[in-house]
Structures are given as structure tokens and as C-alpha cells.
Amino acid sequence: MAREFTSVGVVGLGTMGAGIVEVFARNGIDVVAVEISDAALDRGRANLTGSTDRAVARGKLTEADRDALLARVTFAVGLDALHSVDLVIEAVPEHLDLKQRLFAELDRVCKPEAILATNTSSLSVTEISVATARPNQVVGIHFFNPAPVMKLVEVVRTVVTSADVVADVEALCGRLGKVDVTISDRAGFIANALLFGYLNHAVDMFESRYATREDIDAAMNLGCGLPMGPLALMDLIGLDTAYEILDTMYRRGGRDRRHAPVPLLKQMVTAGLLGRKSGRGFYTYERPGSPKVVPDEQTPTTTEPAVSDAAVTKIGIVGSGTMATGIIEVFANAGYEVVSVTRGAEQSAKVFEAVQTSLNKGVVRGRLSEADRDAALGRINWSATLDHLADVDLVVEAVVEELSVKKALFASLDEICKPGVVLATTTSSLPVIEVAMATQRPADVVGLHFFNPAPAMPLVEIVRTIRTSAETIATAQAVSATLGKTGVVCGDRSGFIVNALLFPYLNDAVRMLEASYSTTDDIDHAMKLGCGYPMGPFELLDVVGLDVALAIQRELYLELREPGFAPAPLLEHLVTAGYLGRKTRRGFRDHTRR
Numbered sequence: 001m002a003r004e005f006t007s008v009g010v011v012g013l014g015t016m017g018a019g020i021v022e023v024f025a026r027n028g029i030d031v032v033a034v035e036i037s038d039a040a041l042d043r044g045r046a047n048l049t050g051s052t053d054r055a056v057a058r059g060k061l062t063e064a065d066r067d068a069l070l071a072r073v074t075f076a077v078g079l080d081a082l083h084s085v086d087l088v089i090e091a092v093p094e095h096l097d098l099k100q101r102l103f104a105e106l107d108r109v110c111k112p113e114a115i116l117a118t119n120t121s122s123l124s125v126t127e128i129s130v131a132t133a134r135p136n137q138v139v140g141i142h143f144f145n146p147a148p149v150m151k152l153v154e155v156v157r158t159v160v161t162s163a164d165v166v167a168d169v170e171a172l173c174g175r176l177g178k179v180d181v182t183i184s185d186r187a188g189f190i191a192n193a194l195l196f197g198y199l200n201h202a203v204d205m206f207e208s209r210y211a212t213r214e215d216i217d218a219a220m221n222l223g224c225g226l227p228m229g230p231l232a233l234m235d236l237i238g239l240d241t242a243y244e245i246l247d248t249m250y251r252r253g254g255r256d257r258r259h260a261p262v263p264l265l266k267q268m269v270t271a272g273l274l275g276r277k278s279g280r281g282f283y284t285y286e287r288p289g290s291p292k293v294v295p296d297e298q299t300p301t302t303t304e305p306a307v308s309d310a311a312v313t314k315i316g317i318v319g320s321g322t323m324a325t326g327i328i329e330v331f332a333n334a335g336y337e338v339v340s341v342t343r344g345a346e347q348s349a350k351v352f353e354a355v356q357t358s359l360n361k362g363v364v365r366g367r368l369s370e371a372d373r374d375a376a377l378g379r380i381n382w383s384a385t386l387d388h389l390a391d392v393d394l395v396v397e398a399v400v401e402e403l404s405v406k407k408a409l410f411a412s413l414d415e416i417c418k419p420g421v422v423l424a425t426t427t428s429s430l431p432v433i434e435v436a437m438a439t440q441r442p443a444d445v446v447g448l449h450f451f452n453p454a455p456a457m458p459l460v461e462i463v464r465t466i467r468t469s470a471e472t473i474a475t476a477q478a479v480s481a482t483l484g485k486t487g488v489v490c491g492d493r494s495g496f497i498v499n500a501l502l503f504p505y506l507n508d509a510v511r512m513l514e515a516s517y518s519t520t521d522d523i524d525h526a527m528k529l530g531c532g533y534p535m536g537p538f539e540l541l542d543v544v545g546l547d548v549a550l551a552i553q554r555e556l557y558l559e560l561r562e563p564g565f566a567p568a569p570l571l572e573h574l575v576t577a578g579y580l581g582r583k584t585r586r587g588f589r590d591h592t593r594r
């Protein structure tokens with residue numbers, strides 16, 4: 001017969017523990033909440049009341065429900081209070097010896113039939129379980145931060161966990177309104193195994209001054225639709241916890257260098273910069289525990305950019321593909337005069353039609369008046385010769401992604417364009433410095449990496465080569481702002497910010513599938529429900545195209561020679577088989593019937 005869970009114990013009321021208490025108590029289960037000292041208990045109680053008060057303020061919980069929730073919680077110092085609970089879940093710091101000692105103690109204190117669960121993110125549940133005389137009743141119940149909000153729970157079964165324990169815990173997750181995925185005991189389980197390499201890489205970008213914290217976070221937030229950027233997420237997780245998770249994953253997960261914690265992390269932890277919980281991490285918060293970011297010495301000044309784009313009124317756009325078409329629309333819509341240069345009248349007619357259709361959609365959806373549409377179309381001049389770019393103030397190149405073609409084009413632009421003009425390339429994978437050096441004016445050359453579809457995506461990566469001048473960057477920033485886009489500045493490395501952080505994660509998901517650790521559906525669920533991603537990795541790969549993903553991953557691997565970036569063999573095989581994603585109706589999933 002299935003177990004009844006009428007009362008549970010939670011040990012450790014920090015970032016995770018307090019949230020876990022709230023989840024149980026919200027769902028009518030009595031909770032014994034335990035801490036190590038009176039002071040820690042007070043902090044834990046404050047964590048819980050802070051969170052429930054915010055829920056009341058936001059109208060998500062009535063005052064009566066909050067009071068009932070809090071009445072279900074008994075607070076205590078020491079484990080003795082846990083003698084009669086049906087299940088204990090611990091959320092103490094991520095140290096194996098601490099957790100083993102705690103489990104040995106729980107084994108002595110708790111009734112024999114009680115289930116003992118750990119919320120560890122990366123430690124071996126098996127190693128924790130053998131500290132008890134009941135390893136078959138030990139299981140991982142991995143909640144996500146913030147526990148009351150995130151829907152996913154990873155249930156970790158070891159080789160000795162009883163099937164009925166797993167089944168009862170799964171049923172309990174359902175009662176808590178959570179979606180569970182049950183997996184075996186591997187470092188990082190699903191979500192953290194895919195998340196932490198990415199987070200560590202983002203810290204590395206910040207440490208090496210590749211981009212600012214704001215730009216790294218904005219890039220992933222706006223370029224991928226992630227609920228928060230990686231550095232803001234590190235602050236939410238807690239830098240000490242993140243450090244321990246990375247360190248454990250490095251040691252348990254095959255010593256993948258990408259999990260070796262970036263040195264800056266250790267320094268920040270040592271300096272007491274633990275993230276939100278200490279009031280300062282990558283960002284500064286109003287006070288410890290507060291989610292509100294306040295300005296500090298790294299906050300960019302919000303005054304007008306040093307160079308305005310007043311001198312930029314006429315834009316040349318070269319190319320006739322998807323990106324060129326979108327970019328023409330974006331500039332014309334923002335009030336710039338545009339010269340579109342394609343390879344011939346036929347291409348120009350096609351682009352004109354596509355821009356018109358897209359603007360018409362804007363009119364139908366009420367985003368644009370008919371007069372504005374006509375004015376935007378009227379601002380575009382159509383040409384098939386580069387000579388018409390002699391008097392433009394900025395050129396955006398969006399021709400085929402081939403270095404020789406782009407270099408030849410930039411050499412021609414160098415001949416034709418007036419001095420001081422900014423020459424921009426939209427390349428997503430080629431080194432911008434290569435095209436810059438095809439001209440006599442590399443200081444004026446910059447990358448302007450738009451995202452597809454350009455009219456809708458709010459992000460532009462502004463790529464600074466080692467020769468790009470500060471004025472050129474300032475102009476690119478000012479133009480991005482006029483377009484209503486967020487421009488993030490980064491160095492000239494393969495993948496810039498977004499692709500360099502996104503594609504290795506997608507590749508890791510393919511490796512996880514290849515290793516039969518989990519399924520496409522569970523991995524997609526884990527990232528959507530555990531991390532709030534808009535799409536799971538396999539959904540996204542099928543949309544992006546497996547061939548595109550493979551090409552980008554190869555570039556990253558070639559440039560950085562990072563063994564962990566080597567394309568997953570399964571990805572290569574699917575591409576070879578012609579399973580490229582939605583465009584061929586088959587990728588990781590079969591789209592023929594959808």
C-alpha cells in the first residue's frame with residue numbers, strides 16, 4: 001500500500017530549504033523545519049515569511065491561506081524534532097561529508113519506515129545513502145530554485161532504492177503540483193549537467209572581460225528568451241553552492257574542464273560575495289536576500305552615448321536573403337533612408353515583396369499605420385550596384401556566409417564608400433577581423449549580428465575586433481538604440497556571446513541522449529520546467545536546424561580546441577542521414593504528422 005505523507009521534515013532553511021518548506025505547507029502537509037542554530041532558524045523563518053508575504057502582496061496567496069500555511073510549520077533547532085515525520089528532505093550545504101554525517105544521524109532519529117531524501121544538485125545520492133542502515137529508503141528529490149515557482153522535480157533513484165519508495169515519492173510530487181522526471185544517479189542529473197557548463201562559461205567570459213555582466217545577461221535573456229541571464233542566475237543560485245556543484249561535477253563527471261570552477265568564483269566566495277543571499281555577487285542587491293538590483297560601480301551610466309547617430313541617416317544594406325530582408329525592414333521602419341543593393345532586379349523585387357508582406361502584417365496586427373508602412377517602403381531605394389553606396393553613412397553587409405565573398409565585398413566597399421563610414425558585417429560565425437583587414441580602414445569595421453527574425457528579435461551583438469575604434473563602437477551602439485534594439489558589445493570570438501553559450505549546451509543535450517541517460521521528452525521538460533527555458537534543447541535544435549547547429553559547434557570546437565565542444569557523434573549522424581529538423585520534417589522528432 002502506498003505511504004501517506006502527513007508530515008515531513010526539512011533540514012536546512014537556506015535558499016532551497018525555505019522554498020521547499022513552503023511547497024509542502026502550501027499543499028496541506030505539516031512540516032517540521034529544522035536548522036543548526038537559533039540564529040540560522042531565525043534567518044530561515046525570515047526566508048519563508050519574506051517569500052509568503054511577497055506572494056500575498058502579488059495577489060498569489062490570500063492572507064488567510066498564508067496564515068494557514070505558516071501554521072502548518074513547526075520550527076526547531078536540532079534533528080530530534082524529526083522523530084515522527086514520514087519523510088525528511090535535507091537542503092544543507094553541498095558537502096558530501098556533511099550530508100553523510102547528517103544522514104547517519106537522521107537514520108538514528110527518524111522512525112524506521114521514514115524515507116530520507118536529499119536535495120543535492122551534484123553529489124552522489126548513492127554515497128549519501130550508504131551512510132544509513134536503510135539505503136533502499138534513500139532517494140534524491142531535487143527541487144529547482146525558486147522551489148515554489150519551478151514545476152520540475154528530479155527524482156533520483158540509486159541502484160538500491162526500492163521501487164515502492166520511488167513510486168510513492170513520484171505520487172507525492174504530483175500532489176505538490178510538480179512534474180517529476182525519474183533518473184539514475186549521475187553528477188548534475190539532467191538539468192544541472194546541462195546548465196552548469198554554460199554558467200561557468202559565462203563567468204569565464206565575464207572574468208576575461210569579453211563582455212560586461214549586463215551585456216552577457218542581456219544577450220541570453222533577449223537572444224534566447226531565457227528568464228534570466230547566466231550571471232543573474234548564478235547570484236540566485238548562490239556562488240558558494242554553484243562553486244560546490246561545479247567542483248563536484250568536475251570530479252564526478254569525467255574531469256571535463258568546462259566544469260572546473262572559473263578562478264573568479266572561488267575569489268568571490270572567499271570574499272563573501274555569495275550572490276543575492278549575501279546582498280552582493282555579480283550584481284549588488286538592496287540588502288541580503290533581496291531580489292532588487294541596485295546600481296554599483298560597474299553599472300553603466302545611462303546618460304546619452306558619447307557619439308550620437310545624428311550623422312548616420314542613410315544606410316546601405318547588401319544582400320537579398322532572410323537576414324538582409326529583415327534588416328532592411330528594421331532600418332526603414334526606424335526612419336532611416338535605405339539603399340538596398342542586391343545582385344539584380346529579380347532579387348530586389350523578391351526582397352521588396354517580402355518587406356511589403358511583413359509590413360502589411362504589422363498593419364493587420366495594428367502595430368503600424370498604413371501611412372507608416374507606405375513611408376517606410378518609400379524610404380527604400382533599390383539598386384543592383386554597389387556604386388550607389390558612395391554617399392551612405394553606414395553599410396550593413398548580409399550576403400552569403402563565405403569568407404572569400406565577404407572579403408571581396410569589403411574590398412569593394414573600401415573603394416566606393418566615403419571616409420569615416422561605418423562598415424558592418426552581420427556574419428554569425430566568421431572572424432570580423434578577416435573582413436576588416438580586406439579594407440584599408442579596419443578601425444571603421446564592426447560586426448552587427450542581428451537575430452532571426454530581425455524585426456522581432458530585440459538583440460544585436462556588436463562585435464569589436466582588435467582594430468575597431470571606440471567611435472565605431474559608439475556609433476553602432478547609438479544606431480542599435482535608434483532601431484529599438486539592445487546592443488551588446490563583445491569580442492571577436494567564434495559564436496560571439498549567444499551562440500558560444502547556447503550551442504555547447506545543445507550539444508551536451510545530444511550527448512546526454514546518446515548516452516541513454518534520459519529521453520528527448522524528459523530532457524526538454526527538465527530545461528523548460530526546471531530552468532524556465534522557452535523551449536527544450538531538442539525542440540530548439542529541430543527549429544534551428546541540425547546542420548546549422550553542427551556547423552556552429554564545429555566552428556567553436558575548431559577555434560577553442562575545447563574537447564568538450566567536439567560535436568556529438570549523434571548530431572553528425574542525424575545530419576548525414578538528412579534529419580535536419582522541422583525543415584526536413586524529421587530531426588530529433590518526427591514532424592510529419594504535426
Ligand SMILES: NC(=O)c1ccc[n+]([C@@H]2O[C@H](COP(=O)([O-])OP(=O)(O)OC[C@H]3O[C@@H](n4cnc5c(N)ncnc54)[C@H](O)[C@@H]3O)[C@@H](O)[C@H]2O)c1
Nearest residue numbers: 012013014015016035036040091092094120121145237241
Ligand atoms: N541554490 C540552488 O539554486 C539549489 C537548487 C537545487 C538544489 N540545491 C541544493 O540544495 C542544497 C542546499 O543549497 P542552498 O543553496 O539552499 O544552500 P544555503 O547555503 O542557502 O542553505 C543551507 C542551509 O543549511 C543550514 N545548515 C547547515 N548545516 C546544517 C545542519 N547540520 N543541520 C541543519 N541545517 C544546516 C545552513 O544554516 C543554511 O541555512 C544543496 O545540496 C544544493 O546543492 C541548490
